[in-house]
Amino acid sequence: xxxLMVFVRKEMLHxxxxxxxxxxxxxxxxxxxxxxxxxxxxxxxxxxxxVYDMAKQTKSIQLVQRLEGGKRFQVIVANxxxxxxxxxxxxxxxxxxxxxxxxxxxxxxxxxxxxxxxLDASDPNLASTLNTYLSATINDFWTENYPQNHLPIITxxxxxxxxxxxxxxxxxxxxxxxxxxxxxxxxxxxVYATIPGLISVVLMLICALMTSISLTREKETGTMNVLLxxxxxxxxIIIGKLLPYLLVSMLNVAIILTLxxxxxxxxxxxxxxxxxxxxxxxxLCALALGFLISTKAKTQQLAMMVSLAGLMLPTTxxxxxxxxxxxxxxxxxxxxxAIPARWYVSIxxxxxxxGSPIAAYGMDIFVLIFITGIIIALSLKSFKIRFR
Numbered sequence: 001x002x003x004l005m006v007f008v009r010k011e012m013l014h015x016x017x018x019x020x021x022x023x024x025x026x027x028x029x030x031x032x033x034x035x036x037x038x039x040x041x042x043x044x045x046x047x048x049x050x051v052y053d054m055a056k057q058t059k060s061i062q063l064v065q066r067l068e069g070g071k072r073f074q075v076i077v078a079n080x081x082x083x084x085x086x087x088x089x090x091x092x093x094x095x096x097x098x099x100x101x102x103x104x105x106x107x108x109x110x111x112x113x114x115x116x117x118x119l120d121a122s123d124p125n126l127a128s129t130l131n132t133y134l135s136a137t138i139n140d141f142w143t144e145n146y147p148q149n150h151l152p153i154i155t156x157x158x159x160x161x162x163x164x165x166x167x168x169x170x171x172x173x174x175x176x177x178x179x180x181x182x183x184x185x186x187x188x189x190x191v192y193a194t195i196p197g198l199i200s201v202v203l204m205l206i207c208a209l210m211t212s213i214s215l216t217r218e219k220e221t222g223t224m225n226v227l228l229x230x231x232x233x234x235x236x237i238i239i240g241k242l243l244p245y246l247l248v249s250m251l252n253v254a255i256i257l258t259l260x261x262x263x264x265x266x267x268x269x270x271x272x273x274x275x276x277x278x279x280x281x282x283x284l285c286a287l288a289l290g291f292l293i294s295t296k297a298k299t300q301q302l303a304m305m306v307s308l309a310g311l312m313l314p315t316t317x318x319x320x321x322x323x324x325x326x327x328x329x330x331x332x333x334x335x336x337x338a339i340p341a342r343w344y345v346s347i348x349x350x351x352x353x354x355g356s357p358i359a360a361y362g363m364d365i366f367v368l369i370f371i372t373g374i375i376i377a378l379s380l381k382s383f384k385i386r387f388r
Contacts, residue, residue, distance in 0.1 A: 044129055045327050048074045050084040050093040054101040059145065063099065066141045072133055085118075088183060090360040091346065094120045095130050107145075115178050121185035122353045123193045126324050131180050138178060184269075184353050191264045196348035197321025199256055200341040203279070204286045204315045205307070207249050211290025212303040215241065220300065235380060242287045249283040260352075269355025278351070278365065282344045285372040288379055289340075295382040315341040343368045 051067065053060050068075045076093055078084035087093045098116040100106075117134060119127040185192045253276070260266040268275070290307065297303035316322065318332070319341035325333055336342045343364045350356040350364075358365075 044072050044126070044133055044324075046074055047072065047095070047126070047130055047133075047324075047326055048076060048093040049095045049097060049130070049134070050076045050078045050087050051097045051099070052078045052081055052084045053099045055099050055103040057104040059104045059107055060099045062145070063138065063141055067097070067134075067137060070137060072137075088118065088120055089354060089356055091120070091350070094123075094126060095134065097134065117178055117180045119180055119182050121182040121188055121192075122349050123324065124185060124188040124190055125193065127182060127185075127188070135178050189265075191266065192353055194321070195260050195264055195266050196345050196352065197316075197319060197341075199260065199348060200282070200319055200321065200344045201312065201315050202256060203249070203252065203283055204289075204311055204341060206252055207245065207283050207286035208290035208293065208311050209304065209307045210248070211242070211245050211287050212293040212297065212307050213300050214245075215291060215294035216297050216300045216303040219294070219298075238291060238376070238380060238383060242284070242291060245287050245290075246280075246283060249287065250280060253279045253283065266352055268352055270351035271358075274358065275348075275351050278344070278347050278368075281365070281368055281372060282340060285340045285368065285375060288372060288375040292375060292379040292382060295379060314339050318342065319345050321345055337367075338371065340368060340371050343371070 049067070051064050053064055064075065064077070067073050076087065078087065078096070081098070084093075084096045084098075088096055096116075096118040098118070100114060100116075103115075115138065117131065119131060121127040182188065257275070257279075261268065289311065293303055293306050293310075297306060318325075318328075318336045318339045320336075321341070325336055325342065328336070347361050347364045347368070350361040354360075
């Protein structure tokens with residue numbers, strides 16, 4: 001027993017003498033529980049919706065105010081249908097509620113008063129949840145203001161995207177119907193939401209992991225020191241190191257996109273050329289991240305750990321791939337601004353699913369270029385310090 005305790009003490013001292021490993025063991029579970037705790041939320045807390053009120057009368061205005069007073073929606077009033085559709089196309093809003101010009105008159109006369117609900121189904125789960133929440137809110141408003149009328153129809157979205165009445169009064173004459181229409185993904189195919197995110201995760205891990213481990217191995221074997229006596233400056237060294245990996249990465253892009261189009265049936269509604277150029281930019285960003293990791297990591301094991309744990313979690317959880325960013329706390333939404341995958345996933349959805357013009361996602365491209373430039377600058381600075 002004494003020998004065992006001596007051995008345990010020796011191992012504890014070994015752990016304590018390696019503060020970096022100890023920090024990772026303590027911080028990694030803390031970061032994981034915080035990320036999963038704040039990100040894994042399936043309810044909607046703050047979804048942007050556009051309301052086009054053609055009636056602009058007492059009851060329609062009260063309905064808009066009811067939506068504005070709730071905590072689940074951020075209402076943007078549109079002055080025309082083209083304006084509302086432009087907001088839906090750009091991703092500024094996730095749904096459009098259209099109120100007919102004769103909404104008040106039909107409601108008072110107990111005539112059918114349809115409301116049109118247009119949903120951005122590029123994220124099928126979010127579209128279904130929004131449809132449920134909006135229908136419930138409108139139904140509550142209707143029963144409070146017109147209790148003498150029959151209950152309104154609450155619609156659910158079936159697997160083929162068609163609205164399905166589910167109210168007990170579905171066979172009765174009603175005074176209100178909510179007509180959901182799905183844009184961009186009428187069949188609610190889940191691959192439309194998952195494949196763009198998976199592309200971003202796979203490319204980030206492959207590019208960053210490939211670069212960081214390879215360059216760290218060169219440092220361990222001493223071959224990197226040969227560059228110290230070469231006439232190349234640090235920027236030329238970085239370009240020379242990244243260019244071959246960039247070519248390999250584009251081969252991976254070709255393979256991944258081919259699988260996405262042929263196996264999973266992803267559409268390509270926009271420009272293929274723009275898709276390739278944006279993927280090239282994202283790969284360059286990932287490679288620069290891998291190079292930055294290699295300048296800090298002393299061993300291949302540490303480089304692999306940082307690349308996997310430090311990049312996979314943020315790319316998966318904070319890119320909007322699985323969970324809507326607008327559902328996250330404000331401080332976490334601010335962190336996502338620095339995640340390259342957030343902007344790449346958004347651009348992929350615009351190009352592949354929506355077929356948006358470049359004006360709709362031009363700011364996303366600019367932010368991705370800006371992030372890539374910062375990472376390259378940090379890599380260059382770290383490389384100069386490391387090999388000075």
